[in-house]
Amino acid sequence: MTAPAIKLTIIVERLLKPQIEALLADAGLSGWSIFPGGGRGTHGRRRAQAAQLVREFSIIKFEVVLRDRAKAEGIAERLTGELMAEQPGIVWLEEVEIWRIGKFTT
């Protein structure tokens, strides 16, 4: 049996990982998932799997599932306003259907 929820996705450079985790924790979230990634953008090509001198410029994707859309939008506003005002990054929200709704309290 599924229930509606909101998935917040954040794509940033690994450089911002500590700041984003601090922001998510400050917003009251207890869990999130992080995935490595690659791609291409205005800041150049990001290689998903390659030996790199500096890991901080590799791409990571955060995924957080919330039940409260307003809260998700508030977090997105803080991310884009505080952390991504001068650093590259993408944020989006998706409507998803999840199982085990009891695990998601926020």
Next chain:
Amino acid sequence: MGYEAWAPALYPFMDIPALLTAIVLAQRAGSNAAARVPLRRLILDSLRGGALSALLLGLALGLLTRPDPVFDSFYDPLFRGLLSLLMLVMGMEAYARLSELRGTAHVYAVYGLLVPLVHGALGFGLGWALHLMAGFSPGGVVLLAVMAASSSDVSGPPTLRLAIPAANSAVYIGTSTSLGTPVALLSIPLWISLAAMLLTP
């Protein structure tokens, strides 16, 4: 050519002031050039970064644990092997970053090619003065010149990205990794020859 055992340990004390200089210059260039990140936080973040923290912890381990009995059999071969892998990765990164430089002004490429030699010469000059005044070894002078010619490819770029977000990272990473570091490496025989010519009787 012998050198003081502590000479390589000068590196972290050169790295942080160089980064701070860049940030202060960017802040003085204009209010939008650099993020208003407190310098204390930048220094702490730099010290907590992988490269510098490993170097400082290594220094502490060397002082406290006295690894002399296992240095020749374990640490020295491990260092040489890992250094060769690091050079391989740096070469791959340098080649990959070269394409990013094509979209930037040629003056940055000229800077990347010439400035390591200028800085190396300044380091050599300083080492020469120390040789005359305090008996600094010719090998130590060469190390100082090489370190002065080098750029920070591991700890520098993340610090600069946080502190000067408006700066085009393709310029400073591409210039440093693809041009500056190879020139600094290739200049090693130059400093060795100069030291042999000028500093050894």
